Structures are given as structure tokens and as C-alpha cells.
Amino acid sequence: MSALLAIVRRDLLLAMRRKSEMLTALFFFIIVVSLFPLGIGPEPVLLRKIAPGVLWVAALLATMLSLNRLFAADHADGTLEQLALSPTPLGLLVTGKIAAHWLTSGLPLVLLAPVLGVQFDLDASALGILVGALLLGTPLLSLIGAIGAALTLGVRGGGVLLSLLVLPLYVPALIFGAGAVEAHISGLGASGHLSLLAALLALAVFFAPWATTAALRVAME
């Protein structure tokens, strides 16, 4: 358990020393989301309609930007080998790395989303649902993305391959995440969508670290 905290702390420390990488993905998110109201014009009904989809797609793309470096840096400098040879199970360390990835790339998106949502004329309750859905959905993006990042580790042109591999897998998260806010706005209630999102998250927490670890071992051979 102390090793799990140690790797989370290590990755957060490394992220703080390299703030530019983290901030790039964040600004990408802010700019992409802000371009839509500017391009479409001040039509509150239309903006409210597209808001959940735009925010979610932007969140998917911003997560993709940071996935590349999830294991690549550790692989390049040999620390990934050391992690695999540590007496601590690799699965535990991988879980810690995914948690740190969410803290540096997912959580900031969740915190920014309500501010950006105001541009789309969403009311407070819709913003609340949006934050809730992102809170459940962004860890899912980190977990699924980690499998893709591990599978494409060391592959030439891995970045493009990674998006082709991971983006289709993000579709369920996108549907239920964006659907939750739409359902709430149309008065149907978001609880069904949120429950499904939570179920997907539970499944991924269980399965993704294991699959990621297996893929990493293959990549290191």
C-alpha cells in the first residue's frame, strides 16, 4: 500500500516539475470547448443542446493528448524495467500510475467543466450533472487509455495508433456521459445514465490494471 502511494506521489512530483505537459492538455480542452460557442453564435437553445457532447468530446481528446506519456517516459529511461523488477507487484504500481494520470489530467477537466459550461447557457443543476458524469467518466478514460498506452508502447507511430485503438473504446463513456446531461435537461432524469457509467467504471477498475500490466510485460520482453 505504501508503494502505491509512493508511485502516485512520484508521478505527481514529476508532473509538477514538467507543468507544461499538463497545462497543454488543459488549454487544449479550454480552447476546443470555447471555439464552439464562438463559431455557432449566441443561440442559447442550440448551445444548450450541443453542450454535453462538445464538453465530452473535448475531454476525450484532451485525455488522448496526455496518454502518450503515461508509460513512454518510464519506458525510455529504463525506470519501467525497475518497476517490473521491484518486489511490489507491477499491477499495484500500474494502478498507482493510472490514478496519478487521472489526478493530473482528468480531475482538472472535471473542475474546469462547470466554468466552461456557463458559455453554453447550462443552468446550475445541469452543470451539477455534468460534473458528476465527468467525475465518474474521466477515471474510466484514464483506465481504458492505459490499456491502449501499454499496447502501443515502443511501437513506431504509436501516437496515431493509440487514438485509433482507444477512441472507439471511449464510445460507451461518451454516450452515457453526454447522455446523462441531455436526459436531465429533457426532464428524464440522469440516474440511469450515471448508474451505467458507474458500472463501467467498476468493471474498468477491476479489469484495466490487469490488462495494462499484461501488455506492459509483453512490451518489455
Place this chain on the structure above:
Amino acid sequence: MLSVTDLACVRGERRLFSDLAFDLAPGEWLHVQGENGAGKTTLLRALVGLSPPAAGEIRWRGAPIGRLGEDYRRELLYLGHHGAVKEDLTPLENLRVAAALDGRQLDERDTLATLHRFGLKGREELPVRFLSAGQKRRVLLARLVTRQATLWILDEPFTALDVKAVDMLSALIGEHLAAGGMAILTSHQTMPMANGRAVKL
């Protein structure tokens, strides 16, 4: 303690070596020799369990290393030719983080003393990326002291080191062997330590 039988390794389509066998007892060390591309690194990676061999068996204290898993890795320290240090962290942080990932805490004073022993006095708080290649190597080698493993597997440990550091590292390996440790290393240099055996690939 470590015994290898009928080991064969394949890289791509090419068979690097086969029918390799040796035993290593406490206090002994093994010098893996061979030309560039002979499979020295592949052998070491097979010995630590990173890449499974094509054939043969590797046993530690009588049990196959694949089955031992964590128990084997706890007694093992592998330093490859990668830096395996984080450039954005200081030498002190690197050692502390590496130990924490193994589930251990380092004593601050001992760690500093180790870094001083490796000639990194005054650079404890400097990010590793500002250090020279030899100094980075020293940060990595400091783990030999802080990790306290029984079996050291070192891939070209003398690269980028100056004469003084080479002497210091040989002395360190000597101490380790005298204390009942074991070491397997690849090097193109002649080694000044006793009890050594050579394996040619």
C-alpha cells in the same frame, strides 16, 4: 543458490546461445563475456525474468524464478544500460523514490552518506538532468548500497565511469561478495576481483 540449466535464448529469428549452464554460490561472481551482439544483455534479462528464455530453467534457492516472483525480485538488483533515473528529480529524490517503490523507507543520513561515497557531494539537490553521464551513472549505482540485494546483475556497470569510480565500484562489488553476496556482470574490461568465473557466449 542460482543455478541455470540448458538455457537457450532467441532474439527474433536468431538463436543467440543454447545449452548454457552454470551455478553461482554465495561469494562468487560471474563475468559474462562475448562480442557485441552475442546475447549478453539478453542473458541478463532472462536471468532477472524480464524476457523468458526459449528453453532451459533458471532456479533460485532451488525453485524456478517464475514461480518465486516477488521473493526472487526482493533479493535481486538489476541495473541495465538505461539510466533508470528520473532526470527531473534530484539524486536524493531518485534514491528515496526507488526505495519507496520497493516498499521501504530510507534513512536520510545514510542516503546522503551513500551519495557522498559515490562522489556526488554538493549535487544532492540538483536535478539529475544537470549532471554528466558519469555522474548519472553514479546515481544509479548508489542503489547498489541502498537496495541491499543479494544478487546483483549488472549490465556494463563500468561504462562512463572515471578511473576512481571504477576502483570504487570494484571495491564495492568485492565487499558485497565478501559479505556472501553474488554478482553477475558483463564488461569488456578485465576485472580485479577474486572468485570470479567466466562464461563466454
